[in-house]
Amino acid sequence: MVELREFAAADVPLLMAWIAGPTELLTWAGPAFTWPLDESQLAEYAAESATDRRRSWMGLETDSGRVVGHASLRIDAAVSSGRLGRVLVAPQARGRGYGTALLEPVLTAAFEELRLDRVELGVFDHNESAVRLYERLGFVVDRVLPDVERVDGRPWSALQMVLEKSAWGRTAAG
Numbered sequence: 658m659v660e661l662r663e664f665a666a667a668d669v670p671l672l673m674a675w676i677a678g679p680t681e682l683l684t685w686a687g688p689a690f691t692w693p694l695d696e697s698q699l700a701e702y703a704a705e706s707a708t709d710r711r712r713s714w715m716g717l718e719t720d721s722g723r724v725v726g727h728a729s730l731r732i733d734a735a736v737s738s739g740r741l742g743r744v745l746v747a748p749q750a751r752g753r754g755y756g757t758a759l760l761e762p763v764l765t766a767a768f769e770e771l772r773l774d775r776v777e778l779g780v781f782d783h784n785e786s787a788v789r790l791y792e793r794l795g796f797v798v799d800r801v802l803p804d805v806e807r808v809d810g811r812p813w814s815a816l817q818m819v820l821e822k823s824a825w826g827r828t829a830a831g
C-alpha cells in the first residue's frame with residue numbers, strides 16, 4: 658500500500674535524482690519544465706502546489722515508509738475538474754505495482770476530498786506502462802493529439818484520457 662503526504666520543497670532533490678535526462682523529463686511532465694531540470698523550477702512547482710490551484714504528493718510505502726513516487730493534480734474548481742500529471746515512480750521501484758498503489762489514494766483525494774467530477778490527463782501514446790496503468794484505473798481515451806512534440810526527429814503524439822467520477826471504482830483497481 659502507498660500513503661500520500663504533501664510534496665514540499667524538501668523533496669526537490671529526490672525528484673531531481675529520479676529524472677535522468679531530457680527525454681525522461683518530457684515523458685514525465687510534458688513541456689512544463691526545461692532541461693536541465695534545476696532546483697528553481699521545482700521550487701516554483703512546490704510553491705504552486707501549496708495553492709488551491711494544485712495538490713502534489715509524495716507516495717510512501719506504508720510498511721517501510723520509503724518514498725516510492727510522486728503525483729500531482731491541477732484543480733479547476735469552476736468546472737469540478739482535475740488534471741492528473743507529473744506521475745512518477747522511483748526508477749528502482751517500477752514494475753511492481755507502486756504506480757497503481759500511488760494513484761489509488763490520489764484518485765480518492767480527487768473524487769472524495771476535493772469532490773471533483775472528472776480527472777483528465779495527457780500521456781504520450783508510446784508510454785505503454787503509463788497508458789496501461791491509467792487504463793487499469795478506469796481512464797479512457799478521450800482524444801488523440803498527433804505530433805505534439807518532436808524528439809530526435811520523431812513525432813510524439815499524446816493521448817488525452819479521462820476518468821469520470823461515475824466510472825471510478827468500477828474497475829478492479831479502483
Ligand SMILES: CC(C)(COP(=O)(O)OP(=O)(O)OC[C@H]1O[C@@H](n2cnc3c(N)ncnc32)[C@H](O)[C@@H]1OP(=O)(O)O)[C@@H](O)C(=O)NCCC(=O)NCCS
Pocket residue numbers: 684685686743744745746747750751752753754755756757758779780781784785786787789790
Ligand atoms: C509510468 C509509471 C508511473 C508506472 O509505474 P509502475 O510502478 O511501474 O506501474 P505499476 O507497477 O503499477 O504497473 C507496471 C507493471 O507492473 C505490474 N504489476 C502491478 N502490480 C504488481 C505487483 N503487485 N507485483 C508485480 N508486478 C505488478 C503491472 O501488471 C504492470 O505491468 P504492465 O504495465 O505490463 O501491465 C513509471 O513507469 C514511471 O514513473 N515512468 C516514468 C515517468 C512517466 O512516464 N510518468 C507518466 C507520465 S504520463
